[in-house]
Every structure is written in structure tokens, then in C-alpha cells.
Amino acid sequence: MAVSASLFSPARQVCSGTWCRERAAAAMARTPLEIFQKWQKTTSFLHRVFKKTSGNGGLTLFLGKREHVDHIGKVDQVDGVVKLDTTDFGDRKVFVQLVCAFRYGSEDLDVIGLCFRKDIWIQQYQIYPESHKPTLTAMHETLLKKAGDNAYPFSFEIPTNLPCSVSLQPGPDDKGKACGVDFEVKTYLAMEKNNPDEKIDKKDTARLIIRKIQYAPAEVGAGPKAEICKSFMMSDKPVHLEASMEKDLYFHGESIPIKIKINNESNKTVKKIKITVDQTTDIVLYSADKYTKTVLCKEFGETVEASSTYENTLNIIPLLNENKEKRGLALDGRLKEEDTNLASTTMLKKSVEKEILGILVSYNIKINLMVAGGGLLGGLTASDVSVELPLLLMHPKPEE
Secondary structure: OOOOOHHHHHHHHHHHHHHHHHHHHHHHHOOHHHHHHHHHHHHOOOOOOOOEEOOOOEEEEOOOOEEEEOOOEEEEEEEEEEOOHHHOOOEEEEEEEEEEEEEEEOHHHHHHOOEEEEEEEEEEEEEEEEOOOOOOHHHHHHHHHOOOOOOOEEOOOOOOOOOOOOOOOOOOOOOOOEEEEEEEEEEEEEEOOOOOOOOOOHHEEEEEEEEEEEEOOOOOOEEEEEEEEOOOOOOOOEEEEEEEEEEOOOEOOOOOOEEEEEOOOOOOOEEEEEEEEEEEEEEOOOOOOEEEEEEEEEEEEOOOOOOOEEEEEEEEEEOHHHOOOOOEEEEEEEEOOOOOEEOOOOOOOOOOOHHHHOOOEEEEEEEEEEEEEOOOOOHOEEEEEEEEEEEEEOOOOOOE
């Protein structure tokens, strides 16, 4: 086999030697920020695409994003595309649907005839033979290019009165889908639309879970304030406690400073300060099931002697990492097994009925003074002084 002499020319050797070393040295001299900016420029035209293909290979569902923001006044539109291979369709039609459902029991129990899933809202269209023709968006154009020939677009408008995606943390031995509210886009083959007697085979479906989420509002309100004045047995004067926060809303993972003021006019000693954060989950869809779980409990060894004052700012950070074993804790809805966080506070529109929202989540901070008893009666006169502050816990809205 003849080998080109140009491969061994001096110019080629320079190119493969000195020139390459210079290029490598220049690349290594770049800072991490410069490397990231260059990568960002070269990939700015790319768009991540999520897809799922049915077991029979005839349906492929494409979505451009899986997180849809509830802006209180409106929700991001769900735009997608389904690519078809009609070889084995026969007389069957292709439908696509978006379902908001609430699951409050194990999937295993569905097999024995007990259905622990309730559809809160459902919308569906027939896309083949084509009958649903949405106005094409930039997202559609991107997905149609990715899918290629024989692809059909669809769009869904999510009503603003539907709940956000929330899951209840399973126990260590629990299996299957977690209880909670989820949204699912599904495309499937069927002879008729909404025929309860027609059984849809799993291999004739393709589905993807999406999330409806809320971000913190642009404007943050004034921080809450609470105070109490409590008297004790065998003491002429009271203990006065005041607690306040700078603002009413904090982000997940953000340190929450709580300003504490104590005026201890009594003859008792404040032994320590305990701060707890409670998550209240109100399941309003199928029953008046309301329960509270503590997501943070922190004690501060601050002593306030009788007839003295105290003023300080104490910081707390409620995190899911410290509550991994608590079954039933409300979390932001997750996609597969990715990391999530404590559920965000549910923001309500004034006109929305609570019953349709499925799960409502709220937080409360409790500041508790552990007051020691004194005198002959000792512990019999010991008591606590406590106040509560509401807390809004959410994610910041990402920059566009």
C-alpha cells in the first residue's frame, strides 16, 4: 500500500509537534470560567429533548421540557411531538393525553381491584388520523426537526387551579410509585376515545412524567412578628418574649435568621431556647386528613437569668437531608430518582377551591423558652414560653 510522503514532511511534523503543543498550552491556560463561556457559546443552539418510545416501537413521545411553571395567573404551555411508525396500527387511532392524578395508595393494591388513584383533571386529543392542529411554537419547531418525518405536534393548557407536583416521602420498605400529585403525558393506540371496555396494552403506550412547579414571587412581604407575656406561679413578674423575621419568604437551603428578644422580669431562669419548624400537610382531596411533621428541631444553650434581658439573632436551615427517614413528609414532586427537597409552600389564588388542590403544604416556626422552676416547688412550677411565626419556603425564580 502506497503511503503519501506528505505525512512525513517537515511541515507535517511541525504541525503535529510544536503547533499542537502550543494549542494544548493555550487551552490549559484558560480559566474554568473561560472554558465554560466557550462551551456555552458553542452549545447555545442546542436544546435538551426528552423522549420515550412505546414497547411496540410505533410511538415515540418528544418533550422539550418537563418542568412547567405556575405563574399564579397562568401556567407554561405543554408542547410536544409524537413520531409514528404506522406499520402495525391497523384501524387503531393515536391519542395523546395529559392527566393530573392523585395517588394515595400502593400500585400493588390496584392489581387486587382496589384503586388508590384519582384523576383530578384529564385532557386528550386524537393526533392520528390528524384532528388536533395546535398553533406551532418555537418548541414545536425544535422537536419536529429532532423527530423527523411522520411527526405530529400537540399542546396542552394546564388550568391554574390545579395543584403543583407534590410527593409524600415513602418509608424505607415502601415500593412502587410514591403517593402524591403528579402530571403525566401519555400517547397510546386505541380503537376509540374514552372507551372503558377497551383494554390498552402497555406496549402500545409511551409516557413521561412532568412537573407543575411554583417559584417565589418577585416581591417579598414584611417579616412576621409575634410576642407573648407570660406569668408564673410563685413569681410576681412575667417573662416577655418577642420573635421576628426580616421577611416572610425564604428559599430552600437559605439560612433563616430569627431575632429573639427576652425580658425576664421573673424570679426564674430561662435554661435554653428551642426552635422547631413544622410542616403541615393538608390532604383535602379525599378526606380532611391533616397532619404535622417536625422538619427541624434545634436547641440553643442560651441562659437568661432572673431579672435580666437577652437579645440575639439565631439562624436555622430546614433541609430534607436531615429528614430522609420520615415517612409521609411532603416533598416537591420528583422525576425518577433525582434529588428533590422539602415541598414548597402552596400559594393559593383567592378564587380557587381548596378541594381541587389535592395537597396543601405550609410551614410554621415555633420558638420555645425552657423556663426552670425555682423555690421549694422546683420542677412543679417549671413551664415553657412559646410563640409561632408563619414561614413561606420556596424556590427562587431562575433567570431567563
